[in-house]
Amino acid sequence: MKHILQLLDRTVRRWGARPAFGDEHGTLTWAEVDSAVQRLGTALAEYAVQHRPVALYLDHEVSCLLAMLGTLAAGGFYTVLDTAQPPERVRRITGQLEPALLVTDAAHRAAADALGLVCPVVELEEALAVTPDTFLLQTLREQAIDTDLAYVLFTSGSTGTPKGVAIQHRAVLAYSAWSAGTFGIDETTVFGNQTPFYFSMSVTDLYTALRTGAQLQVIPKRLFSFPVQLLDYLTTHEVNTLYWVPSALGGVVRWKALDYTALPPLRTILFAGETMPTPYLNYWRAHYPGALFANLFGPTETTDICSYYIVDRDFADDEPLPIGRACDNCGLLILTEDGRAAAPGAVGELCVRGSFLAAGYYNMPDKTAERFCPNPLQPHYPETIYRTGDLVRYDDQGLLQYMGRADNQIKHMGYRIELGEIETAAFGQEGLQSCACLYDAPRDRLVLFYTGKKGLEEALRPRLAQRLPAYMQPTVYRRLQAMPQNQNGKIDRAALRALCKED
Incomplete structure (x- = not known):
C-alpha cells in the first residue's frame, strides 16, 4: 500500500x-x-x-x-x-x-x-x-x-x-499495521475516542479503525468531568477499547466510579501521553482482571508510539511501570551525550530509527537538522534517527524504564533531580488522588501539588523522607481542589508554575 x-x-x-x-x-x-x-x-x-x-x-x-x-x-x-x-x-x-x-x-x-x-x-x-x-x-x-x-x-x-x-503516509500505514496486530484490533472493536484530533494519540484510534473496520465513537469532552455519565456513555455505545491519557483514566479513579456503576464491556485499555500512576492502574485492573492493559510510549515525531509494555504482573502503588520494548519496525538506541552507546543498565537518551519516523518539522529546517540527525552508530551508510530528549535505561528484565526528560532535570542543592521520581514516590499514599512536582527556581524550592483528602501533608512528608534523599524532599506541599488540565487532558504544568509565582 x-x-x-x-x-x-x-x-x-x-x-x-x-x-x-x-x-x-x-x-x-x-x-x-x-x-x-x-x-x-x-x-x-x-x-x-x-x-x-x-x-x-x-x-x-x-x-x-x-x-x-x-x-x-x-x-x-x-x-x-x-x-x-x-x-x-x-x-x-x-x-x-x-x-x-x-x-x-x-x-x-x-x-x-x-x-x-x-x-x-x-x-x-x-x-x-x-x-x-x-x-x-x-x-x-x-x-x-x-x-x-x-x-x-x-x-x-x-x-x-x-x-x-x-x-x-508510509509512517501511518506501518504504525497502524503494528497497532492492529499487537492489540488484536478487528471489526468487533469499538474505540472510545478521548484525545483531540490535533493530538497524536488520536492517530491510533482513527487509522487502526480505518485498517480493521473497527468503530470509533467520539466521546464528548464534557463527560470527562462527570465519571458516572462517562461510564454510562461507554456502556450505551458498547465501547470495548480505550486509549486515553492517564489523567482521563484518573478521573474515574478519583470518584471511585467503577465501584457503583454498571461496568462497560471493556477488553482493552491502553494509555500514553504522560506517566501512569500505578494506583490508577491497580484500580482499573481490579475491576477488569481479564482485560489487556498496556503502557504505550513515544513522541509525536514517531507517529505516536515507539515502545510499549503489556502489563503482565502486579505492581505496587509506588512502583513505576516500564515502557517496555520497541514496536515492530522501530529501532531504539540509548546514547550518551557524546553519541556513544550507553553501557548496559546505564541511563542515556532514547533515540529512534525506522518506519514510524516523521519527515521532520514543517518549514523548520534548522530544528529538523537538530533533532533528526545521522545515526552515530552507523558509519557505513546514512541513516536518520530522532533524538527524543527522553532519558531511559534497560532494567534487569530487558525492559525500558523511563527516567525523565533530559530537559526536565533540575539542579537543586547541587544535585541533578528528575521530578518524576518524586511523584512516583508520593503515589501509593492512601487518600492521594493525583500529584505533580515542580521546581520553583527563583526560590530554589521543590513544590508538590496534590489532590486528595485534607491533612495529607502530614503523611506525605514522612513517606517521602523514607523513600527519597533529603535534597529531593519538597519544601512546599500545596493541596488543590482539582489538578489543572490542558486541552489534551494532561496535567497543565504551566498553570501550576503560575500558581508557584502567586505564593
Missing part, C-alpha cells in the same frame, strides 16, 4: 454496512463515510491542494474526521486546529503552516474569518453537497506515493513557536 485511503477502500468492501464513526449527533457506516470522503475530496481538489496543507477549523466530532480523510482524497495533507485555543496561537500555527485552504463549518465561519488568513475558506456543509468526481479522485490517487505527507501535527516549541511534525 502507498496511500492511507487504500485502507478505507478495503474496509468499505469488507464492512461497508457496519458502523464506522459515531458521536453524540449520530453514527455513519463505512459506506456512508466513503461517500462523504469522495464528495469532500472532489470539493477540496478544486482548490488545487495536491501536496499542499489544508487547515481544518472544526470541533472534535465526526465531521472533522470526514474533513481529514477528504483532504487526503484531494491529494493534500491536513492540520487540525483547536477551535477552543486563543486566536493568537492559532495564527502562530497557520503562520508556520501557510495553508492553501481553510475548512470550517457554518458554526465556526465567523471565528475562522476573524483569523485573517489569506487563503480561501470552504464550509463543510457546502463541500458535502458536491457531486463526486471519481475520475479526478482516481487520478490524484495514482499520482500519490507513500512519502507524501498525510498531516502535520503541531506541538509546543520552547521558543514559543509551535513545531509542526510532518507525518507521511
Whole structure:
C-alpha cells in the first residue's frame, strides 16, 4: 500500500454496512463515510491542494474526521486546529503552516474569518453537497506515493513557536499495521475516542479503525468531568477499547466510579501521553482482571508510539511501570551525550530509527537538522534517527524504564533531580488522588501539588523522607481542589508554575 485511503477502500468492501464513526449527533457506516470522503475530496481538489496543507477549523466530532480523510482524497495533507485555543496561537500555527485552504463549518465561519488568513475558506456543509468526481479522485490517487505527507501535527516549541511534525503516509500505514496486530484490533472493536484530533494519540484510534473496520465513537469532552455519565456513555455505545491519557483514566479513579456503576464491556485499555500512576492502574485492573492493559510510549515525531509494555504482573502503588520494548519496525538506541552507546543498565537518551519516523518539522529546517540527525552508530551508510530528549535505561528484565526528560532535570542543592521520581514516590499514599512536582527556581524550592483528602501533608512528608534523599524532599506541599488540565487532558504544568509565582 502507498496511500492511507487504500485502507478505507478495503474496509468499505469488507464492512461497508457496519458502523464506522459515531458521536453524540449520530453514527455513519463505512459506506456512508466513503461517500462523504469522495464528495469532500472532489470539493477540496478544486482548490488545487495536491501536496499542499489544508487547515481544518472544526470541533472534535465526526465531521472533522470526514474533513481529514477528504483532504487526503484531494491529494493534500491536513492540520487540525483547536477551535477552543486563543486566536493568537492559532495564527502562530497557520503562520508556520501557510495553508492553501481553510475548512470550517457554518458554526465556526465567523471565528475562522476573524483569523485573517489569506487563503480561501470552504464550509463543510457546502463541500458535502458536491457531486463526486471519481475520475479526478482516481487520478490524484495514482499520482500519490507513500512519502507524501498525510498531516502535520503541531506541538509546543520552547521558543514559543509551535513545531509542526510532518507525518507521511508510509509512517501511518506501518504504525497502524503494528497497532492492529499487537492489540488484536478487528471489526468487533469499538474505540472510545478521548484525545483531540490535533493530538497524536488520536492517530491510533482513527487509522487502526480505518485498517480493521473497527468503530470509533467520539466521546464528548464534557463527560470527562462527570465519571458516572462517562461510564454510562461507554456502556450505551458498547465501547470495548480505550486509549486515553492517564489523567482521563484518573478521573474515574478519583470518584471511585467503577465501584457503583454498571461496568462497560471493556477488553482493552491502553494509555500514553504522560506517566501512569500505578494506583490508577491497580484500580482499573481490579475491576477488569481479564482485560489487556498496556503502557504505550513515544513522541509525536514517531507517529505516536515507539515502545510499549503489556502489563503482565502486579505492581505496587509506588512502583513505576516500564515502557517496555520497541514496536515492530522501530529501532531504539540509548546514547550518551557524546553519541556513544550507553553501557548496559546505564541511563542515556532514547533515540529512534525506522518506519514510524516523521519527515521532520514543517518549514523548520534548522530544528529538523537538530533533532533528526545521522545515526552515530552507523558509519557505513546514512541513516536518520530522532533524538527524543527522553532519558531511559534497560532494567534487569530487558525492559525500558523511563527516567525523565533530559530537559526536565533540575539542579537543586547541587544535585541533578528528575521530578518524576518524586511523584512516583508520593503515589501509593492512601487518600492521594493525583500529584505533580515542580521546581520553583527563583526560590530554589521543590513544590508538590496534590489532590486528595485534607491533612495529607502530614503523611506525605514522612513517606517521602523514607523513600527519597533529603535534597529531593519538597519544601512546599500545596493541596488543590482539582489538578489543572490542558486541552489534551494532561496535567497543565504551566498553570501550576503560575500558581508557584502567586505564593
